[in-house]
Amino acid sequence: MNSIRKIRPLLCGIAAVAGCAHFQPQPLPPEKYAAQFDARRLDDPGLKSFLAQNAGGVPADWPRAQWDLNSLTLAAFYFHPGLAVARAEWRVAQAGVLTAGARPNPSVSFSPSYDTQIPGNYSPWLIPVTFDFPIEIAGKRGKRIAEAEKAAESARWSFVSAAWQIRSGVRANLLEFSVAGRRAELLQRQFAAQTDIVKLLQGRFDAGAVARPELTLAQIAQHKTQLDLSSARSQQADARGRLAEALGVSLASLDGLKFEFKYSAGEPEGLNSTEARGVALRQRADILGALADYAATEADLRLQIARQYPDLHLGPGYAWNNGNAGDNQWILGATLELPVLDQNHGPIAQADAQRKLAAARFVALQAQVCGQIDGAVARVRVAREQLRSTDQLIAAEKEQEKSARAQLEAGAGDRLDVLNAQLESANAALTRLDSEERLQSALGALEDALQQPADSLAAVIKHISSKL
Secondary structure: OOHHHHHHHHHHHHHHHHOOOOOOOOOOHHHHHHHHHOOOOOOOOOHHHHHHOOOOOOOOOOOOOOHHHHHHHHHHHOOHHHHHHHHHHHHHHHHHHHHHOOOOOOOEEOEEEEEOOOOOOOEEEEEEEEEEEEEEEHHHHHHHHHHHHHHHHHHHHHHHHHHHHHHHOOOOOOHHHHHHHHHHHHHHHHHHHHHHHHHHHHHHHHHHHHHHHHHHHHHHHHHHHHHHHHHHHHHHHHHHHHHHHOOOOOOHOOOOOOOOOOOOOOOOOOOOOHHHHHHHHHOOHHHHHHHHHHHHHHHHHHHHHOOOOOOEEEEEEEEEEOOOOOEEEEEEEOOOOOOOOOOOOHHHHHHHHHHHHHHHHHHHHHHHHHHHHHHHHHEEEEEEHHHHHHHHHHHHHHHHHHHHHHHHHOOOOHHHHHHHHHHHHHHHHHHHHHHHHHHHHHHHHHHHHHHOOOHHHHHHHHHHHOOO
């Protein structure tokens, strides 16, 4: 038993050290992560598992050869580094909750002293031992935890906002890629019609049936369409690169894959600004995050007010004079700071100013969101009207082309009239494509303002933001 008593302090010290965290180096070799980036593919097994866990299962046609907006958004949620950064910041905030809940450790101090004036003492050494037990008062720990929890909640909403920004980037770049491809197809049809027109006019010019200016104008229009076609193909290539960036993968990983933009869900045709504002102010992540920031500043203000009241330190002690019989000293001490020179007025004023700043930021954000919604709803309404007008133009051009073909087949028309009608139909199709792009861009802006896409995607965002 005596041996156990002697080694008990040693065992306690070993247990304390064993419970400590130890540093583990984690170097960041750039070459390794660059190779991992280049190795990313849309048939990645990890992406397959992610879809199984978060999207209700793996598509039946896996690995997919054709990707739409929602499937590409899920791939971006898996690959995009921006979401990993937001998740890491969320983890940091969650660790702050653990830090805020920590209780202050007691301390012990030894103050050996030397005194040769004690009569009858065979050793001049004195060994006083003093303990310090800090006790927080005024609920400081609870207020500190409340502030950290609100900060963690704000970080979670920042993660959700990052997911919406990724969705927005994928949508915009996929739309640009799809529109550029369709524009190239329509311009190719237009170029083919203009080529036939130039050939026809060239033959008539050689026969002396038309003047040089008429042929020259057709040739100029043909060359202009050829330049527009080259520009559309270049835009499609650029949009493909930006789409890869929005997904968080390399451009080479998209080789051999097809992409389509078909988006019908979430197009609220009858939605007005008032209803849209109500939807956004109830569920937009940045709005909810700003409210969490404000709550965190309120919690900090409560904490700073509580810090006006000093903490109590209990300091019991014991002194042993190295064996002098009966000379054991017990001390019961308490320490309390006297708030006579500083009553924490500076931090209180700063916390109050931070709360006012958070309130001002929330009001400014709310006004900005309302402006975005009003503008997006108006743009959607105008774009729909333009698309309806364009559809009427398309119908008229088709009737004109049909009439020209009928006259040609009846022997009363000219092939040049048919080619011109085809050319006008191609021009009308390009005009409709521009109207459709404006409508889809306006719908994308409205989706960004509401943060309310298809229900399945909203469920995925809710699922991945519900856990670290």
